Amino acid sequence: MCKIYKKWVSIRTKPTFLYNLDSLFNGKCIFVMIRFLHQNTNRRDKQMKKRLISALLGTALAATTVCGMSASAEEITFWNVQAEGYDLEIINEAVEKFNSTTESGYTVVNVPTQNDAYKEKLVIAMSSGECPDMYSHWSGGPMIEYIESGFAQDITEQFNSTDLPERLMPASISQATYNDKIYAVPYNDISISGIYYNKTIFADLGLEVPTTIGELEAVCDTLVENGIVPFALANSTKWTGSMYFMNLATRYGGLEPFEKAVAGEGSFEDECFIWAGEKIQEWVQKGYFPEGVNALSEDDGQARQLLYTGEAAMTCIGSWYTQTIKSDSEEFFDENIGWFKFPAYEGAPDVDDSIIVGTVGDNFISFNCEGEKLDAAIEFASLLVGDEMVEFAAERGRMKPVNGVEKNATEPVTQAIMEAVSNASSIQLWYDQYLPPAVANAHLDGLQEVFGLTKTPAEAQAMMQEAMEAYNAES
Structure with missing residues (x-):
C-alpha cells in the first residue's frame, strides 16, 4: 500500500x-x-x-x-x-x-x-x-x-x-x-466562473445584462414571472452549487475573509459566508433554481438541457462551458449564448469586483x-x-x-472571458481545490444541504469551520 x-x-x-x-494581456498586470x-x-x-x-x-x-x-x-x-x-x-x-x-x-x-x-x-x-x-x-x-x-x-x-x-x-x-x-x-484551459445566458430570451423580455446583484435579481424575477427558471443548475455533484457560493462570498467580502479563515486568523462563519448561504436559500425559495436541484446531474448534461430547451435562461459555471455547449450544438451557441462576469454587490462598494474565481491551467x-x-x-x-x-x-x-493565447479569441464569448481575465486584479482558486480535502468535503456537503433547505447557512458554515479547525489543530 x-x-x-x-x-x-x-x-x-x-x-x-x-x-x-x-x-499576458497588453501590458496589464494581473496578480494571481x-x-x-x-x-x-x-x-x-x-x-x-x-x-x-x-x-x-x-x-x-x-x-x-x-x-x-x-x-x-x-x-x-x-x-x-x-x-x-x-x-x-x-x-x-x-x-x-x-x-x-x-x-x-x-x-x-x-x-x-x-x-x-x-x-x-x-x-x-x-x-x-x-x-x-x-x-x-x-x-x-x-x-x-x-x-x-x-x-x-x-x-x-x-x-x-x-x-x-x-x-x-x-x-x-x-x-x-x-x-x-x-x-x-x-x-x-484558462477557466474562470461567470454567467452564460440566453441572449434570445433576454432580448424577447427586454432584459439587459446585469452589473449588480440587485439588477441580477430583478432579471431573475422577470424570468420567473414568465415561467422561465433563471439558473440552470444540476447540483448532485455538489461543486456546481459552489460556483454560486464562491462568487457571492467573494462579491460580499473579497478575498480576505477566505484567506483569514484558512490561515486560522478568521472563520468560515464570517458574515460574508453566512450572507452567501442566505442569498442562495433566498434564491431557492424564489424559484431561481430548478425543482429538485440536488438530484440533477451535471455529468449527464441535465443543467444545459434546461438551457437548450429554453426552460432556463442562465447558468453560473466555469468557462469550459463554451466548448461544452459548442460541441453539443454550435448553431445554438452562436445564435443564443452570451456571457458576463458575476455582478458586483452594491452593498459592498469597497470590494473589488474585478476579482474572478477560477484557475489558470x-x-x-x-x-x-x-x-x-x-x-x-x-x-x-x-x-x-x-x-x-x-x-x-x-x-x-x-x-x-x-x-499570447488571447490573440486566438475570435468569437464574442471567449473575448468577453479573456477581457475579464485581463482586467482581474486577483484570481481565487476554486474552494474545493484550494482547501484540504476534509474541509473541501465539509464545504460541499454542507452547501448541498443549504440548497436543499435542510441546513441553515449558519449550520453549514459551522460544519466547515469545525473541519478547518480540526485540520489546523492536527498540523
Whole structure:
C-alpha cells in the first residue's frame, strides 16, 4: 500500500505569492494568488488508515474500474477527464499527432473518465499501490497528496530543458510548483466562473445584462414571472452549487475573509459566508433554481438541457462551458449564448469586483514514470501546449494557459472571458481545490444541504469551520 495522505500546517507559516502576469494581456498586470500548504508527516500513518478504510469500504465496487495501466513497456497510459465533446477531440488529436511523429519509441494510450468518477478512480488506484504513467488533476491540495505519495515525480530538470518555462503563463507554472520544484504540466484551459445566458430570451423580455446583484435579481424575477427558471443548475455533484457560493462570498467580502479563515486568523462563519448561504436559500425559495436541484446531474448534461430547451435562461459555471455547449450544438451557441462576469454587490462598494474565481491551467498532468518513458511523457505534454494544439483548441473554445493565447479569441464569448481575465486584479482558486480535502468535503456537503433547505447557512458554515479547525489543530 502507498501513503497518499498529508498533513498541512497553517498557511500563516507561508507567505502569499502574487504572480505578476503583466506580459499576458497588453501590458496589464494581473496578480494571481496561490498559496501552497506545507506538509508535516507526523500523522501520516493515522491519516492513511482513516482515508484508506474510507476509500476501500466506501467505493469497493468502483475498484473494479481501476485499469488502464501500461500494457507494455512501450505504452504510456494517460488518465484524464477529457471524456466527451471537444475536450475528447483535442486529446485524441494530440495523441494521434504524438504517436505518428514521436521518435521516442513510445505511444500514448488515452484513458478518459467522467469528472466525478475519475476522482474516485484515481484515489482507489493510488490506495492500491497502482497509478497510470501520467494523469490529470486540478493542482492545489490534491496535488500535494500525489507528490507525498510518490506518484508525482519531480520534473523540474526536464521541464526547464524544454521551452515550457517561456511558453506557459507564470501563474499556471506556479500552480504546478511545490516547495520550489515543478511536479506537473498545465495543459488544458484558462477557466474562470461567470454567467452564460440566453441572449434570445433576454432580448424577447427586454432584459439587459446585469452589473449588480440587485439588477441580477430583478432579471431573475422577470424570468420567473414568465415561467422561465433563471439558473440552470444540476447540483448532485455538489461543486456546481459552489460556483454560486464562491462568487457571492467573494462579491460580499473579497478575498480576505477566505484567506483569514484558512490561515486560522478568521472563520468560515464570517458574515460574508453566512450572507452567501442566505442569498442562495433566498434564491431557492424564489424559484431561481430548478425543482429538485440536488438530484440533477451535471455529468449527464441535465443543467444545459434546461438551457437548450429554453426552460432556463442562465447558468453560473466555469468557462469550459463554451466548448461544452459548442460541441453539443454550435448553431445554438452562436445564435443564443452570451456571457458576463458575476455582478458586483452594491452593498459592498469597497470590494473589488474585478476579482474572478477560477484557475489558470484548469487541468495539470503529473507523471508516475521515469527515465526514457518520463522523457517521452513530457514530450507529449509539451505537444499538448504547442502552437498547433493551442490553435486547434482555441478553435473549439479552449484557451490553453500559454503566453499570447488571447490573440486566438475570435468569437464574442471567449473575448468577453479573456477581457475579464485581463482586467482581474486577483484570481481565487476554486474552494474545493484550494482547501484540504476534509474541509473541501465539509464545504460541499454542507452547501448541498443549504440548497436543499435542510441546513441553515449558519449550520453549514459551522460544519466547515469545525473541519478547518480540526485540520489546523492536527498540523
